[in-house]
Amino acid sequence: MTISIPILSTPRAIATDPEIRSAQTRVIDRLSADPKAAKVTIAMTGRVAEGLACVVRQGKFSAVMDMGPAMGGAALGPSPGFFARAAIAGCVSIAIKMTAAREGLNVRAVDVTVETDFDDLAIFGLGTRNAAPTETRISLALDSPEPEPVLEDLTARVLACDPWFLALRDKQRVVTSIAITA
Incomplete structure (x- = not known):
């Protein structure tokens, strides 16, 4: 199976x-x-056909997710969990940086670490525990000459309106539908 991902030619x-x-x-x-x-x-949109690799597409962008060989995949791309954590890390760090820029605050860099704890038995339906993450920790490090209270306020305001941080933190309605093709 060959999967190609378009690369933007002119950054x-x-x-x-x-x-x-x-x-x-x-x-x-x-x-x-x-x-x-x-x-x-x-x-x-996403599609898994042969194997476990899932190609997702949104507009002009696409990405490949797969599981490692231990789970039956071919490791053609990072796991879905990688992209979930990447969404949070990217959304939070970009939101802090863009809000700082908009407000004229000097934030040179934002480093984010996202750690997620799981019970791997539950993803196979084994045992009685939930397959949802049991805890997620987000650590932020801001490189900035701004006063600490200013940066703490900035971060609190950003997290209060950051879509992927809130999607992780807050319950939301999730609607599913299934179509079967014979």
């Missing part, structure tokens, strides 16, 4: 804090003028 230059602030200001102004435009649905 964009990294935006400076003033460019980040300007871009966000335009989005905030547009959404403030039309709050209905802020309600969006984003769809991703």
Whole structure:
């Protein structure tokens, strides 16, 4: 089985804090003028055929997830759990950096560590425990000359509105549907 992932041929230059602030200001102004435009649905598709590798696609991007050989996979990509933790790490660190840029705060870097504890028996339906993570720890390290209380306030405000941090922390309604093709 061969899986190809398109690579963007021309990487964009990294935006400076003033460019980040300007871009966000335009989005905030547009959404403030039309709050209905802020309600969006984003769809991703995924497919597993032969083996365990799952190719997911959203717009122009795609990624491959797979399990390692110990689980019957071919390790053609990271596991789904990798992407779940990556979503949290990326969303939180990017949100801190972009909020700091928007507010004129000097945050040079944000390092995030996401640790998740599991009961691996439960993912096989063995025992009576739940397969959901038992605990997730998120550690943040900010490289910044700003005063510590300012950075603590920034982080608290960011976490209060960060979608993937909140998806992890808060219950939400999840709706499933199943279609069977014979």
